[in-house]
Amino acid sequence: MGNWVENEGLSIFVILIWLGMNVFLFVWYYRFYALRRTFFYTQKLLGIALPLARAPAACLNFNCMLILLPVCRNLLSFLRGSSACCSTRIRRQLDRNLTFHKMVAWMIALHTAIHTIAHLFNVEWCVDARSNNSDPYSIALSDLGDKPNETYLNFARQRFKNPEGGLYVAVTRLAGITGIVITLCLILIITSSTKTIRRSYFELFWYTHHLFVIFFIGLAIHGAERIVRGQTPQSLDKHHHEICEKKISEWGKIEECPIPQFSGNPPMTWKWIVGPMFLYLCERLVRFWRSQQKVVITKVVTHPFKTIELQMKKKGFKMEVGQYIFVKCPKVSRLEWHPFTLTSAPEEDFFSIHIRIVGDWTEGLFNACGCDKQEFQDAWKLPKIAVDGPFGTASEDVFSYEVVMLVGAGIGVTPFASILKSVWYKYCNNATNLRLKKIYFYWLCRDTHAFEWFADLLQLLETQMLERNNAGFLSYNIYLTGWDESQANHFAVHHDEEKDVITGLKQKTLYGRPNWDNEFKTIASQHPNTRIGVFLCGPEALAETLSKQCISNSESGPRGVHFIFNKENF
């Protein structure tokens, strides 16, 4: 029996609250516009399309307020840091910020669709009523506002026929123009945020996403013209629709039914979004200020197979294990920021990142740092770098567990470089105070290229552990998941040698994929009644596998072994 609640409970709870709020707002505002006396005549004109447009509008207010919050990285980091007293569970929840951002975005898209479709009906019917193409009652209602001292109900004042009438309203009314513009922005943002575009052309995604600025400005002024009309309170006192509804031809002529007066709803959206907009503005200012702080490259190391290491120093830079930073190199590109995991430990006096050369920007950085040249580069020739961060990820929590399983796939092993180094420093300094007692490390690689710089680190740790007679502290397994026959032959022949042929480590490399069920069961049996943290940096499929294994191998009671799954993501 697994402990599914342990791993997923808080997320599901948050999502249910959020969905509940959406449903509540939708139903509440639907009934507000469908049942109130204020909107009785508006409803006569527009039917069901009025409440059906206002209800998603309320939900849009709510969701547009929420969408900026998960991407305020610095704010979240601050919350994470200050919740050091709180359990790791709360902090894990804050890691899922990007998932929440995407969910809210899809909800915005859905409500925009409903809102737009309802308003299309509204416009069509309003223009029809105004151009005498409708039932007499609606035509009479639309005539209100023509005479002086009258306020209008139907926002279409010109008597153009459809379809030109509808188009005219859309381009002459503020709500129409802003509506079209911000919907276009939303569509462009969504099409450039699909997984394919994000993974392959990050810069396009990032630049297009900034259309949200236009989106929010347009959203704030969208309702400023106040064209959703309701009867004014003073008019409601004098003109009761129960009596006067049927006597429309006598309005203004008989005493009990004066001409009803209408006014528009004041815009509400800005009240919802001004707070998050301010927070986000602060976030960008913080990022900008941090990036202006001077960063010095102290060392550049080229590793085999298109990897470079940059060691840098920045005044007042404090990091924890497994965090990541955003890096900008104005010499390569003035606007682009790219995320990289820190591979140094907090105990070191510099911070470093390992960069694989895969695209334009990384190649530009490679050349700017003079890596393509053979001779020694002077320090002043190295380019200026801006750094924002560090930002927290799940790896910070590694030290709060007694036993951890670290799983890195391919290049995903980088956060664990930081952790292992930090573990080594802590162990050297004061082993007894360290809560972490045992590390199970799994590195899955497709080919041997990736081994090089990381293997050096593992070798160092291996010798250190042996010297301190604690070879059991770190148990690591390297799995070569892609191998061909010639390699297999080579391994088979050298099977007996003391050191592994690929890595030079005493621990042998294993082939194929690990049998996770076995691994989890063995670890569970060796550490009963413990909370074991499982940390993964790798592909989705592996995350699913490990997540399921965590759930199924955890015992349901509060005592007993529990596997807690943490996934890195960018």
Add this chain to the structure above:
Amino acid sequence: MGQIEWAMWANEQALASGLILITGGIVATAGQFTSWWFGTYSIVAGVFICLLEYPRGKRRKGSTMERCGQKYLTKVVKVLGPLSRNYYIRAVLHLGLSVPAGFLLATILGTACLAIASSIYLLAAFHGEQWTPIEPQPKPKERPQVGGTIKQPPSNPPPRPPAEARKKSSEEEAAASAGVSGGPQENPVPVVDEVV
């Protein structure tokens, strides 16, 4: 952004435009708006565009993630030849398809989106991109079974050393075979029993 293939984004945008055209068209037709036949046109055009844009083209660098079930449509789109391959033609086609939808408010959003998609395709065409279908990978050649190449047992006996050598070796053989059936085997290479 030097490496970007604009066609990837144009494709997403055009697919979205197709869906928006269909939605707007359904609203106009079902709501029986004035000149609702533009809505019907919009539905038809939207369906055509979705079918045309659904199969992703092959990227120049790296692997392309196919959309679910796109291989059936790839065959159809391939048949269209230069109409589908050349992005200039696609840009003009999309621009042309978008114009009639601009006459109704319900579908004008589709027009705008499709026009944007058309201009991105134009940009892609300037960069020399074109649509290449993703062909299904040929199955990797089956590795021949170890015994598969042996069709017939050898017809000639193996060459034998001269008579004296044969007699000596046959004595050894007898001793060895007696050893095999009886006691433990002497292994030429030491074998270590290990659980990996």
